[in-house]
Amino acid sequence: MKKTSFIKEVKENLPSGLVVFLVALPLCLGIALASGAPPLSGVISGIVGGIVIGILSNSHISVSGPAAGLAAIVLAAITELGSFELFLCAGIIAGVIQLVLGFLRSGSISNYFPNNVIEGMLAGIGIIIFLKQIPHALGYDKDYEGNLSLFETGYNIESVINYIQNLPTTIHLGAIIITLVSIVILLLWERVEPLKRLKMLPGALVAVLSGILINEMFVRMGSSLAIQSEHLVKLPIPKSFEDLRGMVVTPDFAGFANSKIWILGVTIAIVASIETLLCIEAADRLDIHRRITDTNLELRVQGIGNIVSAFIGGLPMTSVVVRSSANANAGATSKLSTVIHGILLLVCVVTIPMLLNKIPLATLAAVLLLVGYKLAEPSKFKHFWEKGKYQFIPFVVTAFAVVATDLLKGVGVGLAISIFYILQGNMKRAYYYSREELGEADEITIKLSEEVSFLNKAAIKKTLKNITPNSKVIIDARNTAYITVDVVELIQDFTNVRAKEDNITVELLGFKTSYQEYAEDQHSHISIDHKKAM
Structure with missing residues (x-):
């Protein structure tokens, strides 16, 4: 068998x-x-x-x-x-x-x-x-x-x-003839069903043998089409x-x-x-x-x-x-x-x-x-174009960077573009509001995503900074599985200092009861307890 x-x-x-x-x-x-x-x-x-x-x-x-x-x-x-x-x-x-x-x-x-x-x-x-x-x-x-x-x-x-x-x-006419004949043979072997079945006789071998025979014919005829040694293996x-x-x-x-x-x-x-x-x-x-x-x-x-x-x-x-x-x-x-x-x-x-x-x-x-x-x-x-710009741009930039430089530099450029989009994507959150939207609202709800890392700190900080005095803020972490200590400290500082000074009412949903739990969570990455207060 x-x-x-x-x-x-x-x-x-x-x-x-x-x-x-x-x-x-x-x-x-x-x-x-x-x-x-x-x-x-x-x-x-x-x-x-x-x-x-x-x-x-x-x-x-x-x-x-x-x-x-x-x-x-x-x-x-x-x-x-x-x-x-x-x-x-x-x-x-x-x-x-x-x-x-x-x-x-x-x-x-x-x-x-x-x-x-x-x-x-x-x-x-x-x-x-x-x-x-x-x-x-x-x-x-x-x-x-x-x-x-x-x-x-x-x-x-x-x-x-x-x-x-x-x-x-x-241009050497003999080389062009051999190239064209070879391409025709290769395409026929790919597309003509009876030829495709000849698994033990690949089109590339037939093309190579044909190239040798055509050139030998040119040589024996004494033709100017004959390919000399500089264009041979x-x-x-x-x-x-x-x-x-x-x-x-x-x-x-x-x-x-x-x-x-x-x-x-x-x-x-x-x-x-x-x-x-x-x-x-x-x-x-x-x-x-x-x-x-x-x-x-x-x-x-x-x-x-x-x-x-x-x-x-x-x-x-x-x-x-x-x-x-x-x-x-x-x-x-x-x-x-x-x-x-x-x-x-x-x-x-x-x-x-x-x-x-x-x-x-x-x-x-x-x-x-x-x-x-x-x-x-x-x-x-076309395939990557249909996937959207975050897939298409790194793809096309990598392709043309490889052409313009070399393999390693081109891939390096592509990786840099991909990392940029990853960072940009991580910083985009549903909890960010513009200053005008915050100014018009008496009550703001900030829903945290499933995972909140240090990459999200800047966006949250900007949001909290733009909240106007005498308003109410609900920070909802009930659907959050992980939150970094940096962001927890940021929210604590806002709640305990800024909110009191500007008469901002803060309601925290889904947060743990102690800072120690968050410190331990950075290593264990366990889910956040759904508490009503910090």
């Missing part, structure tokens, strides 16, 4: 694993190039992320590998240290710190990321993926695969104009096992005596952990079954992955939105898809690097164009 279940799971996840493999291969190579590291180091990181983290993690959709967000840190570190072997020690340190963070249950902070911010982050990443793949689709490849900075000089009118003006100068080709072994770099353990490497390890651990937690939340949102990942376990697993990767010459890794999105989009149902992609990376890089080097980046751009569109499709913006 278990064997049948496993076979079924393989059938369900082999196509998605293959798609992620095709997407991950150029990303691993591109990020290694941008990091100033050996090309194989990115692939090693992808293999470990697929096999080791795939097996140990309980995330069903997330895919780990070398992260674009760490590329700048790695490049600066390797440049300063002058040695990739020394840098690998920082990867080991980062992995150990992540292990410790996992055991300290630091992953629970991901529970405080609002859904609209996570969805905004996904939409922003989708926009970046789409826009960054347009040059690759046209035949321009100076920008490395996996780069998630839309404008290298920052987001401004000049950078946008330069981006648009440079597009026509990058570039994987190092070992001529023997000794060559392959020589490409694998191991750590120089003398680096552990260098204080700079320890600081670098801590930096990588913090950035990688935050990116992983954000991506795990995003992956759970992409999971059609809405399964929840144990983020504390994920941090521990990421730590193990980074230790293993660094020991065998791989780059630091995180959970990665681009690969996870491609995985979900391809129909993955379990983490077996991630493991399959890692196995394919290992087997294909060792056995058929020459064939992989014939894959046009244009056909992979077609796959990612559709992934990007689905992450940021207009219906998502």
Whole structure:
């Protein structure tokens, strides 16, 4: 029975694993190039992320590998240290710190990321993926695969104009033909029912094979449409096992005596952990079954992955939105898809690097164009618009902040907007009246909400300040389950001092009989006794 279940799971996840493999291969190579590291180091990181983290993690959709967000840190570190072997020690340190963070249950902070911010982050990443793949689709490849900075000089009118003006100068007709053919194939595989049933033959594989065949045809014809090596996957080709072994770099353990490497390890651990937690939340949102990942376990697993990767010459890794999105989009149902992609990376890089080097980046751009569109499709913006401004504004601000800056800064801006609305919402209470309303009324009733925290103190204070002399005030706490001592003291001071001086009659409903009860309640958070007087 278990064997049948496993076979079924393989059938369900082999196509998605293959798609992620095709997407991950150029990303691993591109990020290694941008990091100033050996090309194989990115692939090693992808293999470990697929096999080791795939097996140990309980995330069903997330895919780990070398992260674009760490590329700048790695490049600066390797440049300063002058040695990739020394840098690998920082990867080991980062992995150990992540292990410790996992055991300290630091992953629970991901529970405080609002859904609209996570969805905004996904939409922003989708926009970046789409826009960054347009040059690759046209035949321009100076920008490395996996780069998630839309404008290298920052987001401004000049950078946008330069981006648009440079597009026509990058056009290669052969790349455009392959891109268009690939997109047609991918759309047919999604929408034509007989083709959709071909689960073991994913559209991405057909598109890639078609891209290879079309370009080989152009090459043999001697056509100007032929795509040259600069627009193809570039994987190092070992001529023997000794060559392959020589490409694998191991750590120089003398680096552990260098204080700079320890600081670098801590930096990588913090950035990688935050990116992983954000991506795990995003992956759970992409999971059609809405399964929840144990983020504390994920941090521990990421730590193990980074230790293993660094020991065998791989780059630091995180959970990665681009690969996870491609995985979900391809129909993955379990983490077996991630493991399959890692196995394919290992087997294909060792056995058929020459064939992989014939894959046009244009056909992979077609796959990612559709992934990007689905992450940021207009219906998502409409969905949050219909939820109201308190959901829509943090969503759209996060999306465009991610595009204008980077993932971490964009999410930070989105969180700040969300917190602002949370604070604003907490301070809005039915018990606040304007000065004019208070002035016209002889009797005022202030009904406290179910929970009254220090955030409500300012609104209550303003209300009490605006109550006119010779009036009557009823402060009703009968429906209140919790009230902070700060607010209790504020009401006591008003009742015992101001009310007596201004001849204001105060009636208190639902309050406890002693201050001590409130002090104890701050820790126990038990319900307020319904008394008629304080």
